[in-house]
Amino acid sequence: MELAQLLKERRSVQLFEDRPVSVKLITQLLDTSVWVPNHRMTQPWRFVLVHGDGVKRIAQTCRSIAGRTGALDGEKAYNKMIGVPALLTVAMRENPNLAIREEDYASTSCIIHNFSLLAWEKGIGTVWKTPGLMHQPEYREAFGIQPGEKLVGTLHIGYPAKIPAAQPRIPAEQLLTIMDS
Ligand SMILES: Cc1cc2nc3c(=O)[nH]c(=O)nc-3n(C[C@H](O)[C@H](O)[C@H](O)COP(=O)(O)O)c2cc1C
Incomplete structure (x- = not known):
């Protein structure tokens, strides 16, 4: 698949x-x-891949967090997670220097998108998730995220059962300022 097509068709x-x-x-x-x-x-990155019975453990953690915080319906949180074949959590060592931390976050984000594109090319779907509950200690612990690490997100990975319609993008032409002097 051409790179441009891959970029536009990934969902x-x-x-x-x-x-x-x-x-x-x-x-x-x-x-x-x-x-x-x-x-x-x-x-600064590191990855934690959870699959098989591990997904059930994470789904139970989500249900328990939802129950405790009351922010979400516990069963809904469990059911959402249990149907995901693999979970890839991306962690980033947090540099004390803000400028370096921001650069590191940018690079780590590039990895996530690279992965999503490469997976899509192989017929595998992903979604980058940053749910509110990922900031809860139990969620971090469930993936073994250490103090001093930023949890950049969890990628849900699997063969798509349904591919959502594309959401339109603002044409870059409308957002581009060109300066020649
Ligand atoms: C940093 C980041 C966090 C995201 N968090 C979530 C999320 O928590 N839940 C979710 O359903 N989608 C999440 N997404 C996916 C976006 O909702 C999705 O990319 C957007 O709707 C556009 O759809 P597309 O990727 O199919 O083009 C996230 C994307 C990014 C880049």
């Missing part, structure tokens, strides 16, 4: 087939995804 997928995604393939895609630009080459 965030919320519903997945009940079919596992190979851990070997995910690892290979990740190994390509880390070839991002990274000022100072800090490479």
